[in-house]
Amino acid sequence: MKKFRSTADSVVPFVFIGLLLAGWEYTVKLKSIPEWILPGPVQIVRTLIDNAPLIAKHAQSTLIECLAGFAVAILFSFIVAFLMDEISLFRKAVYPLIVASQTIPIVSVAPLFIIWFGYGILPKIIVVVLVCFFPIAISLLSGLAAVDNDYLELFRSMQASKLKIFRMVKLPLAMPSFFAGLRISAAYSVMGAVIGEWLGAKQGLGTYMTLAQRSFQVDRVFAAILAVTLLSAALFALVSIIERIVIPWNRLNDK
Amino acid sequence: MPEILVEGVSKTLGGLLTLGEINLKAGDGDFVGILGPSGCGKSTLFNIISGLMQPDRGRVFIDGQDVTGRTGRVSYMRQKDLLLPSLNIIENVSIPLVLKGMPKKKACAEAALHFNRFGLAGFENYYPRQLSGGMRQRAAMLRTYLFSSDILLLDEPFASLDAITKRKMQVWLIDVFNAVNPTVMYITHDVDEALYLCDRIYVLSGCPTVVKLEISIPFRRPAHGRTIIDAAYGAIRDKVMEALEI
Numbered sequence: 001m002k003k004f005r006s007t008a009d010s011v012v013p014f015v016f017i018g019l020l021l022a023g024w025e026y027t028v029k030l031k032s033i034p035e036w037i038l039p040g041p042v043q044i045v046r047t048l049i050d051n052a053p054l055i056a057k058h059a060q061s062t063l064i065e066c067l068a069g070f071a072v073a074i075l076f077s078f079i080v081a082f083l084m085d086e087i088s089l090f091r092k093a094v095y096p097l098i099v100a101s102q103t104i105p106i107v108s109v110a111p112l113f114i115i116w117f118g119y120g121i122l123p124k125i126i127v128v129v130l131v132c133f134f135p136i137a138i139s140l141l142s143g144l145a146a147v148d149n150d151y152l153e154l155f156r157s158m159q160a161s162k163l164k165i166f167r168m169v170k171l172p173l174a175m176p177s178f179f180a181g182l183r184i185s186a187a188y189s190v191m192g193a194v195i196g197e198w199l200g201a202k203q204g205l206g207t208y209m210t211l212a213q214r215s216f217q218v219d220r221v222f223a224a225i226l227a228v229t230l231l232s233a234a235l236f237a238l239v240s241i242i243e244r245i246v247i248p249w250n251r252l253n254d255k
Numbered sequence: 256m257p258e259i260l261v262e263g264v265s266k267t268l269g270g271l272l273t274l275g276e277i278n279l280k281a282g283d284g285d286f287v288g289i290l291g292p293s294g295c296g297k298s299t300l301f302n303i304i305s306g307l308m309q310p311d312r313g314r315v316f317i318d319g320q321d322v323t324g325r326t327g328r329v330s331y332m333r334q335k336d337l338l339l340p341s342l343n344i345i346e347n348v349s350i351p352l353v354l355k356g357m358p359k360k361k362a363c364a365e366a367a368l369h370f371n372r373f374g375l376a377g378f379e380n381y382y383p384r385q386l387s388g389g390m391r392q393r394a395a396m397l398r399t400y401l402f403s404s405d406i407l408l409l410d411e412p413f414a415s416l417d418a419i420t421k422r423k424m425q426v427w428l429i430d431v432f433n434a435v436n437p438t439v440m441y442i443t444h445d446v447d448e449a450l451y452l453c454d455r456i457y458v459l460s461g462c463p464t465v466v467k468l469e470i471s472i473p474f475r476r477p478a479h480g481r482t483i484i485d486a487a488y489g490a491i492r493d494k495v496m497e498a499l500e501i
Contacts, residue, residue, distance in 0.1 A: 154337050157305045158402055159327045160354050168350070172341035249341050252384040 069128025077137040124196030131192035132185035139181025143174030264313030275463035291459030331408030338383040351402035468498035
């Protein structure tokens, strides 16, 4: 009975999405809405398959920007979170700045990067870093801050150095929170890259999307959106798999 | 000769006089209980003995050596097991050896020698979250023991366990104590636990904390957690209760 219920639970969202798509397809067919205004899901999937090699090529450059930006953001987050955790003066100085930086709309500063760094891959990577850095750094930081003080006292009573306490106690205990932030930014990273590409690029899903839009090939726009979604989901899944490998113990439930 | 001597220790925390002139002594192989109401600065006292905290006045001597404000001679165990969820049991308990500079493999091998005596055999590769509260406290106790085997400071180690598990753990603790014979200081607010486990009891007052009563327990610990039937039991228990103002 319980098993049946859990299977039913996982089926429900798929059925719902299926119904939505069927409704969409049906409306488009019934009202004969022109393809350049709103194509049906079947048409979109067909376009995606027909243009698969081209879209894959664009997706590849987007993916490279994502991964590069993601890696840089993780590296920065670790450095900043470590310094903020260890040096309270640094924390006081930098924390408000990091939070305030989040109020700046990325779309408005991204064109500046193109002015400064040209149409190459660099400005896109910078946008991805900006989008990803905040959730990763904040989740890592709050994970570090949430470590029970009794752990720290115990390890200090055993004469562990500050660095050892960080490595042996704080970092592992902060990992679940860190991965929560990582999963969010994995999904965001693709969006960041696409925004970067919109404003001018030689390649990438964002470029493909803009070109399709300008020639009213709405089915291609949707195909590109679908590709972006798939890419985001894939990165999200990748992070989840890495999480399972890195912190297998976190999946054990407390007794 | 591991001997703990606390001389005239006092401490003010946040403007409140928490400890007022505490004098304690635990001789070699003694099992000394520290009994008092909650929030009376018992843990502050242990923080000072373990060297995590400096007293305002007074000294702490261990083996005749002044260790006031210096960590490393004793480690202590708390109510929370404080095992790292990211490491399995054997890695967790060998942490003190690793911190002392022993290679990890050797430390695990060394720790493994004690698993039987501490009732942990077979659980080496389990993660803390897979174990019950009682088993986790055993592991925490072994970790404490591996840091300093001759002096154990235990701060309400069984307070979060249910009554039956608690009794079993007390019996187990006595077995371990008889086998390795360390000097133990044991904080509790459970009168019967103190009378059952300890050779001597210090009864502390509420804030500011002073020693209200020092009393030796004349009867021997009953085997396997059976009821204490010594004639002196009732009188001593009443005296302790009176000192606690119950």
